[in-house]
Amino acid sequence: MPDDVLTKVRELLPSIAERAHVVDDSRRVPDQTVQDLAAAGVFRMLQPARHGGLECDPLRFYEVVREISGACGSTGWVTSILGVHSWHLGLFDPQAQDDVWGQDDSTLLSSSYAPVGELVPVDGGFRLSGSWRFSSGCEHATWALLGALVVGAEGRPVDFMTVLVPRSDYRIQDVWDVVGMRGTASNEITVDNAFVPHHRTVRNYDLAQLRAPGHAVNPGPLFRLPFAAIFTTAVAAPVIGTVAGCYEQYLGAMRDRVRLSLGGGRFAEDQFAQVAVARAASEIDAAILQTDRNIRELYELAVAGQPLPTRLRLRLRRDQVRGTERAVEAIDLLFKTSGGNSLGRGNPVERAWRDAHAGSVHVANDPERALAMYGRGAFGLPVEDNLI
Structure with a gap:
């Protein structure tokens, strides 16, 4: 149950x-931490019940x-990203x-959703290449969700998809050495001409229209929520937390510090x-x-079966x-008022300052695009975007 997960997580804090x-120095979350969080049930919170998940209210996650x-x-960022993929x-x-959970329902997935891959149609599916x-x-996952463009006969993109690829079909390059969120090990994935069957693909447009193949077996309200709502909140929550x-x-x-x-x-x-x-x-x-208010309202509507x-x-x-x-x-x-005390490497304020700024530059946290979309809608203009 979600309450049990929170209780177990608090014991791990x-x-x-x-x-x-x-984590900051090594540029990765230790395997032990991921194992502890998995044992606490964190990565099952948004996972379908038919595959051993809790399928709980996303607010709890x-x-x-x-x-x-x-x-x-x-650690919070990696937890959120790996955890939300169980929902996706x-x-x-x-x-x-x-394919992913049939043998082991604790299997984790990573992602990189930017449409930088190329999908070439072939018999039974596609050939995928890209970095x-x-x-x-x-490094904690054995499958990846990757964004790619379907290339038509004239060499032009004709569709935008997310595809599911096993660890055996890609290699990881250690390139992550950055200022903030250093321990997320957000490394580079490369695929060379791997076959992707049709059933391991979804059209991003369909998900934006709240249509998904998984609805056939996962009819619960959690899986009726928009991808944009669930995923973008998953990249905001670690920054806020x-x-x-x-x-x-x-x-x-x-509290007890004396100015010198x-x-x-x-x-x-x-x-x-x-x-x-x-x-x-x-x-x-x-x-x-x-x-929280927006996720709550969306989930309540989904529970009620309402549009x-x-x-x-x-607004979300x-x-x-x-x-x-x-x-x-x-x-x-906080950083500014801490004065010189916040400058020391590894100081909690200094690390949080770096991590928050690093997390804020994720494309899903880009304020201008999202605020412009809201403004268009407020003025009654049409809004066509997969990230709403």
């Missing part, structure tokens, strides 16, 4: 926090992700789900510090409350990117 510096991210941003696979043809960057947690966790650590560290300059005195008694804390707390609360209005789907995207922006604004305030 001290060890996850203790390993945070190792995002709550777990935020708590993990508060202890270690990279549930939208694929039943045979594809059986994809930013596949978070790929990272900052929320840092805020609590910040209060504990700064600017007249001295306790930091907590400085009115400007108090205002900064209030602003940061408000931004974090707003980010959580709005993102999911475009207005709500656009608006608040998801604003939630990420708010988290970044909050961590900037």
Whole structure:
């Protein structure tokens, strides 16, 4: 049950926090951490019940992700990404789900959704080639979900698909050495002319229209939700959780600190510090409350079997990117008011500041595109985009 998962995860948080510096330095989440999270049931939260999953309310999953991210941003990010793929696979043809989970329902998947691959139609499916960057947690997965364009007879793209590829058909190149979210090991995946059968593909347009082959065997409300809502929230939740966790650590560290300059005195008694804390707390609360509200409303409609209005789907995207922006604004305030103490390498505030900024540049967290879509909808203009 989801409550049991949260309880077990909270027991793991001290060890996850203790390993945070190792994750940052080694550029990957330890296998032991992933095994612990798997044993706690985190990766089953959004997995179809027919394949051993909990198929729970997505709000519970995002709550777990935020708590993990508060202890270690990279671990929270990898958890969220690997966990949301269990949901995405549930939208694929039943045979594809059986291919992955038929022998082992604990199998994990990574992804890289950018349409940089090339699909050439052949008998029974396609031939796939390409190189994809930013596949978070790929070393912990044995299948990958990859974005690709179908190439027509004239060499022009005619469709955009996500395809499912086994580990035996791709190689991983260790290229991830970055400023923030260092431990996500978001390395590069390369495929050379691998065969992909039809049942391991889905059209992105169909998913945006809430049509999926997996609905035949996964009829529950969880799988009636839009891909854009579930996935983009999964890349916002770790950023928000990272900052929320840092805020609590910040209060504990700064409460009794005495300034050695600017007249001295306790930091907590400085009115400007108090205002900064209030602003940061408000931004974090707003980010959580709005993102949770939208997911809750979508899920309640799905449970009731009601249509999911475009207005709500656009509002979710608006608040998801604003939630990420708010988290970044909050961590900037905390970083700035920490003074020189926040500059030390590995300092929790410094690491959270790097992680939040790194997570915010994911394309799904790009505010301009999502806000423009919302504005078009608000003015009554048509909005055609797969990410709503």
